[in-house]
Amino acid sequence: MTPQNFTIAAIPGDGVGSEVVDAGRTVLDAMAEHNGAYSFTWEEYDWGSDYYSRTGLMMPEDGLERLRPVDAIYFGAVGWPTIPDHITLWGLRIAICQGLDQWANIRPVNFLPNVPSPLRDAEKRDLDWIVVRENSEGEYSGFGGRNFHGREGLGQVATQNAVFTEVGCERIMRYAFDLARSRPRKKLSCVTKSNAQQHGMVLWDDVFKRVAAEYPDVESDSVLVDAMAARFVLNPESLDVVVASNLHADILSDLGSALAGSLGLAASANLNPEKRTPSMFEPVHGSAPDIAGKGISNPVGAVASAALMLDTFGLAGEGDALRASIAETCRQGILTRDVGGTATTHEVTQALIDNLAVAAPAPSAHLV
Structure with a gap:
């Protein structure tokens, strides 16, 4: 063969x-x-x-x-x-x-065994989670620019636009729900900052709620990014699958790796x-x-x-x-x-x- x-x-x-x-x-x-x-x-x-x-x-x-x-x-x-x-x-x-x-x-x-963690008694705790990162848009869309270079003094202006599309949000949510469904705990946590980002992240939240209704067998919650950073350190046993935007997942996943x-x-x-x-x-x-x-x-x-x-x-x-x-x-x-x-x-x-x-x-x- x-x-x-x-x-x-x-x-x-x-x-x-x-x-x-x-x-x-x-x-x-x-x-x-x-x-x-x-x-x-x-x-x-x-x-x-x-x-x-x-x-x-x-x-x-x-x-x-x-x-x-x-x-x-x-x-x-x-x-x-x-x-x-x-x-x-x-x-x-x-x-x-x-x-x-x-x-x-x-x-x-x-x-992993024998790898020291900054978390207290990590080797005795049930710690195993996955961060799912939206990887195509969000805060890393690349939209924006720098202007007014010719002004005197501190006149230059830079804009950096986060772009959230319904298509982009929905496909990453469905992927995360399917992944959570395949794991024993069947739990998905969605990271947001919609209290401060009232347009893109509210769309993100709305899509999450809509898609969650199609996965009644998966436990789900929505957590502000600052609270999620604290949860990574203070209550990591509560984590299974975590879905987040491009920037938020980038930072949180590095935090998770450092904790490991x-x-x-x-x-x-x-x-x-x-x-x-x-x-x-x-x-x-x-x-x-x-x-x-x-x-x-x-x-x-x-x-x-x-x-x-x-x-x-x-x-x-x-x-x-x-x-x-x-x-x-x-x-x-x-x-x-x-x-x-x-x-x-x-x-x-x-x-x-x-x-x-x-x-x-x-x-x-x-x-x-």
Whole structure:
């Protein structure tokens, strides 16, 4: 039987992105070689800050068209001190997410064995939640501008407009409800700020109420973003699936990852759930210029993102095995410095491969 082949575009990007993408590729290729029922073809793209320094662009003008035929995109990180962050982010990551309509961003918050958390007695508590981020509009729509540059003194004006559409709100709400329905607790919390943002976020709330009526089996509530930030810290056991706008989910998911021990552990998936275009999988830790090239970056976030990619390929059992290997590696105390260990990127990567054979995967509610 011919192995099923998946074509993946690898975009390491900047800083530690190349290190963690290389680690993820090494683990995936080891899995494929051992299994024999599937294989990966890698297409490599050197887009990012170095590319910008050479060309004035973060990726070529036909970059999106090059990406459309692949099965998935595996992304490392973007950002470098010599280039303004809004140029690197909008020129690459957001350009891909918006250009390919990857409208659902999924960020699980997982507490792993032996990883210290700032939460008291975290290891004794039932903590496991997922942040669902609207990934196409909202506060990151890109509408606005800067004007009156010629005025004297402090005359310049900048506008940044948040855009909420009924279509955008409804599709992310339905995705979040379907995800919550697939999990044992069947609970969804919606994050809002409609008391202060009386137009866009009131539409957001209205759509949530309308869609919630179609999911009577899912417990739901609506929480102001400031109260939700407090809940993440003070009552995280109450969380299951959390749906939020582009900005709110961006911030809250990073808070969740910090509570779990490190942004280096955090995985994410930028999904086009209809599969009209390829989805993109990336760790959320950023390019970390201060440790780039030292071989000490944490590959867990990138490898956990690869597990989400396997889910979308219909290889959910393989994704579960990879998540089990991550848990076993942490249980053995093979940790990088950001989570209190001394292991190198290479040592953690090798442990993940070794533990694929011994870690018993636990069934999970798959995200995609």
